[in-house]
Amino acid sequence: MRAVVSRETLLTHFADELFAANKETNLVSRRLGRDDIRAMVHSFARTLDVVGAASPDGVLDIGTGAGLPGIPLAITYPSTRVVLAERRRLRVAWLGHIVAELGLDNTSVLEGRVEDFPELEDAFPAVTAFGVGPSADAIALCCRFLAPGGVAAVSAPAMPEPADESRWLLAAAVNGAVITHLPDALAGGRALLKVQRDG
Numbered sequence: 313m314r315a316v317v318s319r320e321t322l323l324t325h326f327a328d329e330l331f332a333a334n335k336e337t338n339l340v341s342r343r344l345g346r347d348d349i350r351a352m353v354h355s356f357a358r359t360l361d362v363v364g365a366a367s368p369d370g371v372l373d374i375g376t377g378a379g380l381p382g383i384p385l386a387i388t389y390p391s392t393r394v395v396l397a398e399r400r401r402l403r404v405a406w407l408g409h410i411v412a413e414l415g416l417d418n419t420s421v422l423e424g425r426v427e428d429f430p431e432l433e434d435a436f437p438a439v440t441a442f443g444v445g446p447s448a449d450a451i452a453l454c455c456r457f458l459a460p461g462g463v464a465a466v467s468a469p470a471m472p473e474p475a476d477e478s479r480w481l482l483a484a485a486v487n488g489a490v491i492t493h494l495p496d497a498l499a500g501g502r503a504l505l506k507v508q509r510d511g
Contacts, residue, residue, distance in 0.1 A: 319357075322387045322414055327353040329410055330378055337402060339378035348500075355499035356381035357388045360438055362497045363506040365463035368392060368437035372457050374426050375399075375444035379407055381465075382440065386411075386419040394419045395436075397426040432457055439507075442467040448479035451507050455487035461511035470495045470503040480505060 327350040334340055340349065359381045360366050367389055373382030376396040386394040396411075396419065398404050404423045411419045422429065433456050441450040447468045454464035469476065472493070484491045488510045497504040 317415075319387055320354075323353050323357055323384060324350060326379070326383055326387065326410065326414060329413065333406060334378075337406065339403070339406065340380070351499050352380070353384050355502070357384035358498065359440060359465050359504070360385060360389070360463075362494060362504060363463050363465045365438040365465075368462075370436045371395070371438045371440065372397060372426070372432065372436040374439060374441040374450075374453060374457070376407065377403055377443065379410060381442060383407075383410065383414070383416070383419070385440070386416045387414065390418055392418060395422055395432075396420070397422045397424075397429075399423070399425050426453070426457065434459055437462045439464040440466075446479070447472075447476065447505060448483040451480060451483040451489070451491065451505065452487050454507055455484075455489050455509055458489075458507070458509040460509060462509050464505075464507035464509075466505040466507055468493065468503045468505045470501050 331346045331349045370393040371385055372395045374397050376382045376398050382394055382396045396407050404421055407421045436457050437459050439454040439457050441454050444450050447466055450466045458464055480491055489507050492506040494504045
């Protein structure tokens with residue numbers, strides 16, 4: 313029988329594993345120290361709460377990289393199915409290792425470009441996309457995989473240019489969604505776009 317481990321302990325363990333692995337493989341910025349990574353991981357665990365999508369049945373994390381924000385979300389919502397989508401093989405190997413290390417039975421790793429899995433379209437109540445390219449492109453991509461009425465969290469600049477905001481609005485409108493810019497949504501002044509797909 314597996315011992316019960318607290319959410320905080322698992323988040324901190326993940327952050328420390330990420331810090332250690334980052335010395336060998338560039339998973340996140342090398343400028344980040346252990347405390348910075350711990351703060352980021354704990355902050356990312358709040359992503360779904362911030363966009364009003366707490367405890368969905370399923371989450372797709374597009375371009376998860378080192379498992380951010382997907383792994384903190386999987387720890388925070390143990391009854392939620394979390395799919396970590398990543399195309400880079402070395403990162404996929406890291407993800408498989410850390411998911412097993414943390415005992416995250418609710419989490420699977422999908423290797424490849426998420427666009428190559430059309431069976432996942434319209435399937436997820438929540439989608440996240442952090443650092444996967446221009447925010448307007450990420451909005452469009454998230455909308456493909458959001459179930460009707462679903463909510464996505466997309467990373468965005470805290471102080472966007474007017475042209476950026478116009479592109480975001482257009483991408484949302486074309487894909488049947490509305491967006492809300494949430495500056496300072498997460499620790500470190502990180503901003504999010506809440507993308508709500510029409511029901």
